[in-house]
Amino acid sequence: MLPFHGFVLAYTALVVLAAASQDKFALTAYQQYAEQLGPLFFLALPVVLISVRAMLGFIGLHRPTWQGVGRGFAEFCGRLASAALTITTFILFLGSFTTFKTLMPVLMGGFPYDHLQANIDAFLHGGVDPGPALLNLLGDPLLLQALRWNYAVVWMAFTFVPVFFIAVMREAEGVRLRYFLSFAFVWTVLGSxxxxxxxxxxxxxxxxxxxxxARFDPQLQALLERSGPTYQPYLWQSYLDGTVGLGTGISAFPSVHVGAAMMNALFLREINRIAGFFGFAYVAVIAVSSVLLGWHYAIDGYVSIAVVWLLHSGLKRALGGGNKTAQATILIASPIPATP
Structure with missing residues (x-):
């Protein structure tokens, strides 16, 4: 895992230098991520993992011989210790990512490309903004609420929870390194x-x-009336106040939501074609939701899908894709596989 640790440390150093150059150390998000994600990764998910292993042993699906109990326990503790270092680096990465995302409007003097990107989006879709058009087709209040909940809550669970189980998996070490490097590269290239x-x-x-x-306010007003308020005003107020927190920072192009789902779909395809099918279906749901709910222009998702495919293919060639036996061990070693 040294390449992953090294990449994150280098990225963090650049982010800290960027904050220092703008005298914006108050915008660093490291404490917030440590406080919010620390209990999840170092308490809640280890308890889940240990409980699942105990339950499997109780029902006879995972019952080692007495001779192997001590050796297996020592090996399991070693993997947890190694995972703790990887998760610590991962939390550091997320803190750096949000810090730089919050700094970007300062570095760029605002948001200069919305008009151009919205016009390109409309041009590619027959002169029509796709967000309002989608709302005319998918405007049912219950559907909108379900898509919003999925976009905000389910996506986070599918994106962050598997990270822990991949960090502690026993086999397919090359896949584990490639997964974490993919995560770091996807978020850095797309989101930074x-x-x-x-x-x-x-x-x-x-x-x-x-x-x-006039262009998008009717869409936003209709969403407010049909599915209630979102945390979009919170993000804008955080931007105006110059504050930082979990998930703060504003940027549309390209979409990290779509990119993260695409990355996991590509890994799922390596494990199983059916799993890959559902993974790509989820990419489509997230891409449509991102436009329908007013977060993104459609081109944000298109570019993310293309860039993630290129990054995934490049890393697979550089590090090796493993074989089907090694890939399958992700499912065996992890109670929750790397799903999108």
Missing amino acids: LLACLFLSAGPAFYAFVTGDA
């Missing part, structure tokens, strides 16, 4: 590099950054 170079706020904040309230 490309996002900063082409910084936009998205349809939800289009009126604030362009002064044009």
Whole structure:
């Protein structure tokens, strides 16, 4: 896992230098991520893992011989210790990611690319903004509430919970390293590099950054009436106040939501074609939701899918894709596999 640790340390150093150059140390998010994710990764999920192993042993599906109990327990504790270091680095990475995301409007002087990206989006869709068009098709209040809950809650669970179980898995070490490097590369390339170079706020904040309230406000008002308030105002107020917290920072292009789902779908396809099918179906749901709910332009998802596919293919060639036996051990070693 040294390449992953090294990459995160280098990325963190660059983020800290960026914060120092703007005298914005108050925008660092490390404490918030340690406080929020520490109990999840170092208490709740280990308890789940140990409980599942105990339950499997109780019902006879995972019952080692007495001779192997001591050796197996020592090996299990060793894997937990190794996973603790990986998870610590992972939390550090997320803190750096959010810190830089919060800094991007400072570095770029605002959000300069919304008008251009919205126009490109409309051009590619026959002169029509896809968000309002989707709302006309998928505007049922119950459906909107379900999609919003999935986008905010289920996506986070599918994105972050498997990280712990992959960190502690026993076999297919090459897959584990490739997964964590993929996670870091996807979030850095999509959410830091490309996002900063082409910084936009998205349809939800289009009126604030362009002064044009007529283009997307009807969509946002209809969403408010049919499915209730979101935390979009919280993000904008955090931006105005110059505060930082879990998940703060605004950027639309490209979509990390879609990118993370795509990354997991590609790994699922390596394990099982059926699992891969559901993974790609989930990518489609997230991509449509991101546009329908006003978070993104459609091109944000398109670019994310293409970039993640290129990153995944490149890492697979560089590190090796493993064989089907090694890939299958992800499912065996993890009570919760790397699902999107």
